[in-house]
Amino acid sequence: MNRVDTAVHVEGLRKRYGDTIAVDGIGFDIDPGQVFCLLGPNGAGKTTTIECLEGYRRPDAGSIRVLGLDPLADHGELRRRIGVQLQEASLPARLKVWEILKLFSVLYEREKVPWSLLDHLGLEEKRDAYFDKLSGGQKQRLFVALALINEPEVVFLDEITTGLDPRARHAIWDLIRGIKEGGATVVLSTHFMEEAEALADRVAILRAGKIVANDTPEALMRSIQRDDEVRVHVEGSLDAAAIEAIEGVATASIDGDQLIARGVGRGWIARLVNGIEAQDASLLDLSTRRASLEDVYLALTGEDEYSPESPATEEAGT
Ligand SMILES: Nc1ncnc2c1ncn2[C@@H]1O[C@H](COP(=O)(O)OP(=O)(O)O)[C@@H](O)[C@H]1O
Ligand SMILES: [Mg+2]
Structure with a gap:
């Protein structure tokens, strides 16, 4: 396993869909073991960025290294070393929780099924439940479990708490803190200010495909004169x-x-x-x-685009 000084390196990343410029020339570095947060409103380019880092989307321009690897050229090796959060639609409704865990263990060529993840993520009593019978928070916890099956060095979580009630959200926050304590790097996207403030070592604020700030939450708060x-x-x-x-x-x-x-x-x-x-x-x-991170965010992105506590029904992964 190669050791790298930088878990993720991005330079000049661009991606457009037709006339829409989704990511407009961004760059950032993430140190190993950090929780890095992409914070921005819907449509800012968070998902596109994360998919490019995961190797699921081909950038129009720019260079990306994850664990020193090229997400496209080295996709096979990288897939074994990163944790990717699934979207709800990608799981069959009529599989039970334990079957899903087993299936993914096989897909990731694990010798043993890491059953302890169920207990660790508070899903032990849901072991025999069908996927479609899980609550929103339980599904998200299962996605976290699946993202951790291969003991990844970098974990990508895209708006993992969108649509969850505050209690379920806090449960996920504890899981993310646990992942960091385990030594992995976490790349997180969110449009919740409190989430970035609560979890991130570094926050990059994304607006219309551009990074308008990238610093520690504390430094961002100090940066606005208030x-x-x-x-x-x-x-x-x-x-x-x-x-x-x-x-x-x-x-x-x-x-x-x-x-x-x-x-x-x-x-x-x-x-x-x-x-x-x-x-x-x-x-x-x-x-x-x-001053809070919210003040920084409003100062940088303009109040018009920010709706506090976006509706709980909002679709994740947009
Ligand atoms: N597959 C796609 N085809 C066309 N436009 C897309 C596609 N995916 C995203 N977009 C557009 O690109 C922009 C950035 O989207 P996205 O990366 O999903 O942002 P975010 O995750 O921050 O909400 C938006 O304007 C969105 O409508
Ligand atoms: Mg998104």
Whole structure:
């Protein structure tokens, strides 16, 4: 097995379908063992990119290396070393969970069926259930199990939590963290901000076939200039002008017993609290709002394209 410094290397990748430019010259590198997230709205080019990396689509231009291999020329070897998530339509409804696991073990030429995956993914009690009787979350967990059958070094998961309720989504998040702990590289696509924020070591924000940002979630959040906002409830009276005079406070407004202050830099919140106490008012509660990945995303992609918590019925793999 060849060791590589870069699990995935992409340069100048382009793909169009007729007049539609799906992927418009993108490049990125993924370090081994990282969770890398392609974040973007529907139609941004996530699935096309992932299919090119998996060797299931031929790019119009660009070069791709996965584990140092060419996804098209070295497809046979790569197929054994990567984990690919199936689409629902690719499984026969009238197969039982254990039969599916066995079938794929044979396809991947495993000597033993890795039954422990069922237990690990919380599917043990569904062992004898037909595929079409599984819930959405159980099907997705089975797809994760199938993607892991060959103990892959890189796992591709395309919108794996789309259409799941929050509970099932969190279960999948735990599985993804487990895959990373096992040492594999994970390439994940999502249009859920919280998912990228919760899981990714690096996030590439994709918009209309182009990468508009690629960094750690923390660095992305730092990259947008945005004041922190603090809301406090106080007992007693406050002088807004005196609050605004505090170093680091940009604006302060008082509405009844609530003070809303915005500020930048380090330490201003502590100085604000001291300033409030100095004014003979006592603080009842305090909440802060810091920049989130969502703010970065909106700043980079434009609000019009983002629909928060897209409908649960949306088709995966579009
Ligand atoms: N097989 C296809 N034929 C024609 N157009 C396609 C095909 N697959 C995707 N597209 C188009 O390419 C663009 C990118 O699609 P896709 O890669 O599926 O994005 P995403 O996964 O981010 O939703 C979209 O405009 C989509 O309509
Ligand atoms: Mg897609």
